[in-house]
Amino acid sequence: MAAAAGEPKKIIIDTDPGIDDAMAIFVALRSPEVEVIGLTTIYGNVYTTLATRNALHLLEVADRTDIPVAEGSHVTITFCTQKGTKLRIADFVHGADGLGNQNFPPPEGKPIDMSATDFLVEQANLYPGKVTVVALGPLTNIALAIQQDSSFVKNIGQIVLLGGAFAVNGNVNPAAEANIFGDPDAADIVFTSGADVLAVGINVTHQVILTDSDRETLASSNGKFAQYLLKILEVYFNYHHDAYSTKGVYLHDPTAMLAAINPSLITYVEGAVRVQTNGITRGLTLLYNKQKSDVVLVLDRR
């Protein structure tokens, strides 16, 4: 059933906050086109426990403690079969606390008494075809939902994800982008599930930069979110300056969020995607864009 005109799109943000996650969450909360019905958490930029704490904190900053937070997986999907799989946590990008080393006080709220996977399955069943998952970290929770409920793929409206490096080098190594590298097996499950997937890769997000002069614009705003983001962005700017020699930061998660909020802003190519799950190219995303029958969409800039 198509959403009635003007009815906001329900979204669940699967997130590992994360400085660019914070930006994306704030963008979503300020966009009348979408209704954020929950946050689910995952490791990536920080460990899952800290991601949950940061998700609760960000909702408190935004005065949106009405939005539930469900804690996600602490380990990759193959953890049980490949014991000892080491998580790659990008605290060197986002600071030890994930939010620019600001040492914010702990949140007052608590996550709900339900796992991220159970929450995703429940909401997809409750609103068949109407929930979009915006996945901003490794894809473990989404893959677990696909495995747990055979009707999840049918019930979920769309999965918009920040991940992959399509026909460009990765940012972890030449092969892999960080979110896919975080759990390549989960990513391959998502891409081959048959769900409606829109993937926003770093081939796109490395073209979307918040510059020093944009930061000055932010500084001249006395908006609550602008002032908060200015504080946490310092560490992110420093990392980009050191790692990429850029005078600006890549807007990974906010770009994926915008693709979910307003798909007409973007064009994309259609095809099948597989993920390399082992060897030196572990985490590589391969797009075959001639297979018209598949519904994997890869964002490309207009």
Ligand SMILES: O=c1[nH]cnc2c1ncn2[C@@H]1O[C@H](CO)[C@@H](O)[C@H]1O
């Ligand atoms: O080594 C890294 N280089 C660049 N970005 C990274 C790295 N590790 C994690 N991220 C984070 O992963 C997402 C995009 O790939 C972004 O959230 C980015 O901040």
